[in-house]
């Protein structure tokens with residue numbers, strides 16, 4: 001293999017698109033294979049903390065995101081019933097000054113579209129579902145559902161919670177249903193004008209066993225969004241989401257503050273998603289295959305950092321390939337794992353516990369992280385879970 005191997009990224013989700021864009025900018029021949037025939041603007045929002053915006057800067061889309069997103073001054077946590085403030089976490093100018101980039105909330109579809117557009121379109125292949133991967137030692141053979149094949153030097157599994165590459169490395173194992181669901185709805189802010197209530201730019205309403213996170217997904221504040229966390233003992237639908245209803249929302253948030261009731265009153269469509277997790281994996285890479293994002297550390301979304309971890313992974317992986325030299329890809333992959341495992345596992349744990357920013361705390365360890373500046377830890381000779 002010469003210095004710049006041919007790399008296949010499996011999956012063009014937020015992690016895969018970040019990996020593809022960063023690899024292509026670093027000069028690697030990189031093909032991105034996505035199973036979906038096309039992407040649609042799914043009704044959902046996403047937080048992008050300063051830790052992610054620093055990666056967006058390298059991809060070259062930070063300014064576009066700053067223009068398209070909402071810039072909350074604070075993350076507020078409030079008691080769901082009484083409305084009492086439990087935390088006021090400064091963002092806005094404070095985040096820019098102290099964490100090195102903005103904290104924004106955006107429409108997930110808009111973000112994804114921008115990230116996918118930043119890929120070399122001639123090396124982006126839709127409708128390509130990977131069904132088999134064979135690491136032959138000196139190259140990897142990919143087989144797709146349409147019967148086509150490809151041969152590449154290295155493969156990045158960015159194929160989400162049911163990753164085909166994870167299965168190849170570790171065998172078949174369904175993700176763990178956490179016992180929680182998330183409802184997601186986008187509301188027209190126009191409708192909210194009928195209420196004499198304050199709809200804050202980023203607020204999480206909490207009670208003992210459930211919550212509702214609410215924020216704008218566009219800079220013009222025309223689209224408001226909520227995403228919940230609600231216990232539901234079983235998920236037997238067999239699909240990644242189902243339709244929910246206003247009635248179900250009213251039941252789930254009975255007794256909640258009038259602001260939450262107004263959001264439910266204004267809800268036109270709402271979907272419900274199972275929240276899936278895995279315990280930290282013992283293996284992130286083997287020979288020419290390596291995992292990132294939900295393929296290796298899916299988590300409950302309660303810190304709003306799942307995609308952030310996938311995007312940080314992508315940036316760290318490219319940094320490690322450059323640092324070690326791609327011809328030493330096994331060392332690069334182990335350096336990557338060494339520098340991501342602890343952080344991703346900690347974020348998984350805090351997300352699982354759902355304690356993030358409920359009360360005042362210093363979020364600098366998450367938002368202040370700069371994947372390009374953090375000193376690299378060297379792998380121990382025989383670190384746990386290391387295949388090399």
Ligand SMILES: Cc1cc2nc3c(=O)[nH]c(=O)nc-3n(C[C@H](O)[C@H](O)[C@H](O)COP(=O)(O)OP(=O)(O)OC[C@H]3O[C@@H](n4cnc5c(N)ncnc54)[C@H](O)[C@@H]3O)c2cc1C
Nearest residue numbers: 011013014015035047130160293294301304305306307308
């Ligand atoms: C309700 C909810 C709210 C969330 N809110 C936030 C938030 O505010 N902030 C945040 O950072 N994170 C958030 N997350 C988490 C975030 O959505 C995920 O962590 C993130 O999408 C993971 O990105 P990924 O690229 O690893 O995987 P995915 O986004 O799942 O992408 C995987 C891609 O691979 C493709 N694929 C799968 N299998 C194959 C195959 N065999 N062949 C080819 N392609 C394949 C899929 O079609 C998909 O496009 C939230 C999650 C949920 C459920």
